[in-house]
Amino acid sequence: MNMQRFSEILKAYGGNPQRWSIHERETALQFLKHSVDAQHLQKQALQLDHLLDAAPMPELSLALQKRILKSTQPSVFKRIFEWFSFNQPLKLATTIAISCLIGLIVWIAQPFSSQPKTDLSQEFSSLAILEEDEFGFTEFFL
DSSP: OOHHHHHHHHHHHOSOGGGSOHHHHHHHHHHHHHOHHHHHHHHHHHHHHHHHHHSOOOOOOHHHHHHHHHHHSOOHHHHHHHHTTOOSHHHHHHHHHHHHHHHHHHHHHSOOTTSOOOOHHHHHHHHHHHHHSSSOHHHHHO
């Protein structure tokens, strides 16, 4: 750790060590313990943090909030185009699997036109004939 890097950490995260990057926190604290210049920089950063925390937050108008959100969110068409760009093999495999699943569902949902439609009146008439015979319906299957 050197003074330049320590200064960059203070500029990026402020004077509070809890806000510093976990990866560099221990090294920066050791540097702070042994350097008077670093301690002076941290005091200045803590004063700036205090001033920033004390300042009132500006209220954004609803129109400005919508403009900001619209500028940060990509359009639906851009998201769809990015999805189908197939830069990643997982996206390609997922798209093919979803397409096959949709095709299978549509195929299963189609009525089977090759099977003959049975007439229920014929089914019930044969059942009535079985009941009229001399042996019972249950005896027929035994």
